[in-house]
Amino acid sequence: MLKSNVGELAALATAFCWSLSATAFELSGKKVGSLSVNYIRLVTGFIFISVFTFFTRGYFLPIDATSKNWIFLSISGLIGFFIGDLFLFQSYLEVGSRVSMLIMATSPPIAALLGFIIFGEKLRLISILGMAITLLGIAIVILSKNPDEKKIKVTHSVKGLTYAFLGSLGQSVGLIFSKIGMGEYNPFAATQIRIIAGFISFTILFIYLKKWDDLKLALKDKKAMLGITIGSIFGPFVGVSLSLLSLQYTSAGISSTITSIVPVTIIPLSMLVFKEKIKLKEILGAITTVAGVAVLFLF
Incomplete structure (x- = not known):
């Protein structure tokens, strides 16, 4: 029984890994x-993946990639790992990783919409319903009605929510370019190329903003480095590995749906680590959001 559910268990473990990495990165x-x-x-993530590919593929660097792989995966890294994560990680500081991960649940619907526009993929009525349910779940969490003024207001930082949405958009567009650029190429090596593009982009930004002193201070902060290391292990390394393992043993729809429960699995961590007081409507909103993604992929 356990062996027959390897894909589902790997997807579930992926969700927990990403919850842990988001919490660690926020800290x-x-x-x-x-x-x-x-x-x-x-x-850190590049080192872990490079060691892994050396032992599994015999290459420490993606030197066997084609020019098409490099071009489109580099664009994917620029959009996903640089622009998208630039906004996502800042949203962690503005609204917290829990709310950010909730907004990131819009990534599958956005990817489906982009697939329809760019690749002409089918977008059925049930898929549109799934998108609507996902947005409803998010709305339950971030909106509230003022009983006095009888107005609906946003309960979290608009700037932070915008950053999280831009992070989700960056991830979705990045995945589209990954799909074009990866083809049959090894997904771990493809991730290496994406990370290289992101690293170069951040290096240019650091040079422009002259933030090297901040980086030196960060490297000296043992607690911060511990959090970054934990986040790097459970995020781009173990999380990605488990998600790929999941895809080998179960359908993409089931894998994506189970993985998308991060807005729910991150709630206990937020309560434990950040002492957040979670309202019942926020739990309901998170569950509704996940249900919307399930409708999008499974029906």
């Missing part, structure tokens, strides 16, 4: 800033 970001966390975790 570190509050100590040393989101830019430094982004930069260091790319380096």
Whole structure:
């Protein structure tokens, strides 16, 4: 029974990994800033994946990639790992990783919509319903009605929510370019190329903003470095590995649906680590959001 459910269990483990990495990155970001966390975790994640590919493929670097692989995966890294994560990690500081991960649940609907526009993929009525349910779940969490003024208001930082949405958009567009650029190429090596593009982009940004002193201070902060290391292990390394393992043993729809429960699995961590008081409507909203993604993929 356990063996027959390897794909589903791997997807579930992926959700927990990403919940843990988001929490760890939020903790570190509050100590040393989101830019430094982004930069260091790319380096750390690259080292882990490179060692893994050396033992599994015989290549420490993706030297067997074609020019098409490099071009489109680099664009994917620029949009996803640089622009998208630049906004996402800042949203951790503005609204917290829990709300950010909730907004990131819009990534599958956005990807489906982009697939329809770019690749001409089918977008059925039930898929549109799934998107609507996902947005409803998010609305339950971030909106509330003022009983006195009888107006609906946003309960979280608009700037933070915007950052999280831009992060979700960056991830979705990045995945589209990954789909074009990866083809049959090894997904771990493809991730290496994406990380290289993100690393170069952040290096240019650090040079422009002259943030090297901030980076030095971050490297000296033991607690921040511990959080970044944990986040790098469970995020771009173990999380990605488990998600790929899941896809080998179960359908993409089931894998994506189970993985998308991060807005729910991150709730206990937020309560434990950040002492957040979670309202019942926020739990309901998170569950509704996940249900919307399930409708999008499974029906």
